[in-house]
Amino acid sequence: MSADDFSLESLIHTEAAEPAFVFGGTQVSRAEFTAKVEQTAAWLAAQDIGQGDVVAVWLVNRVEWITLLFAAARRGAIVAAVNTRYRSAEVAHLLRLSGAKLMVVEAAFRSIDFAAILADIAGDEVPALQKLAVVGADAIPAQWPCVRFDAFERSYPPVPPAQDEIDLPVLLYTTSGTTKGPKLVAHTQRTLATHAASVAKALKLDPQRHSLLAMLPFCGTFGMTSLLGFIAAGATVHVLDAFEAAPAVKILGEQNITHAFGSDEMFRRILALTDVPRPFPHLEVCGFAAFQPGWRELAAEAEARGLPLFGLYGSSEVQALFSIAREGDAFADRIEGGGWPMSPDAQVRVRDTETGELAAQGVSGEIEIRAPSRFLGYFNNPDATRDAITADGFFRTGDIGRLRGDGAFVYETRAGDAMRLGGFLVAPGEIEDELKSCAGVADAQVVAVDLKGQARCVAFVIPHQEPPHQEALVARLRERLAGYKVPARIYVVDAFPVTDSANGVKIQRARLRTMALERIAAE
Structure with a gap:
């Protein structure tokens, strides 16, 4: 098997009869997509992007996003995926950490003011960034030079594909664990293409029969992995530029979609928009991640209405759709996170967090x-x-999870302090650092709580002297952070609850969560 068999380009079957993508009703065939990739690779070369150079992509779901990834692979370059919900602090962190020399950015999308967000980033924060390439306009107001992304509008000298690049970084996802700022997870063409082929095979995708509604953002592994899996299968992908329930319902019904992947909240909104008892008879698999309370009740309602939810597992590090439940599983097992690995070569084990030894089946521990x-x-x-x-x-x-004993495993919860907010994993320290940079705040701690059925964060701050105004803090955080990271409440305290241990003084985060719930209840 040659290296070419593990390239992203190997996933494109130009002989497939079905269109590769449908964007807003406009079809893009595989031959057309391949031509766009070649045009984009030539455009990247004209921008002096070559082997090892990083291009930040700050776009909604559009064909340019996908062609940039495949074209970067042809050039031996690297794409750093930027979440469109990010604001200035997060964008600056990613640009600085990745060393991106070029950013491809939307001119405008709905209420997102990309220029205003970039204006809040000092040039010396991101010294490697040389220019912006704008999709949909010649330029946006910015301190960096702007060019138009015109790869599809004019011809650039063609360039040969790079050789032997399949084991070098090609795509960077952001991820947060317990560290303060997001890390960048590097994937190669081999890891992406191999997993895409595993997904297509494990789901038994038939290009003549199956189709995907891509309603997750391409900037995350959940959206990208499902997209690549269907590309590998030669099946059609209907793309939403960003999720909205109404257009999702329309496409699911009119296009006889068979597969969709998303959060529990996405499927809850879809079901809420239709009174039809069984609105989507062609749906076969709806892979879902459970982020909100009440997901079991949602799964039961969805099952009764012919919307089959399948639990799954993944992460930026091992990619989304790493595993999924099977149709033959009992309903209670099918809706649990975890499932069966997509790849027959994948191995899952569980380590007892107390003893450090490998755990027996049925015993909870850290998943490896x-x-x-x-x-x-x-x-x-x-x-x-x-x-x-x-x-x-x-x-x-x-x-944390456990082995089932039949080849599957169950995901139970996240270990440590990381919070799941808005469907994304967020480190408390990321928000705490922003709070501590605000005037009047000496120290800060952030915890996640269930607030009206949604996971939200609550902050506790120790003031310098005069207590800071919550409204001013919230306004500042909204300028700097994605909306889902902005605390629902900010409480001023004299000190944090702590415990003295052999390893030093530790914040009692469980006590902070209890305090947050008590104060919210008292309101």
């Missing part, structure tokens, strides 16, 4: 994974990479 889908490492962070991978090559997920 070795698989072809495993990441190359954390970009420019060898220490974090070394800490995350065992001597025998297993990734320490930081997730």
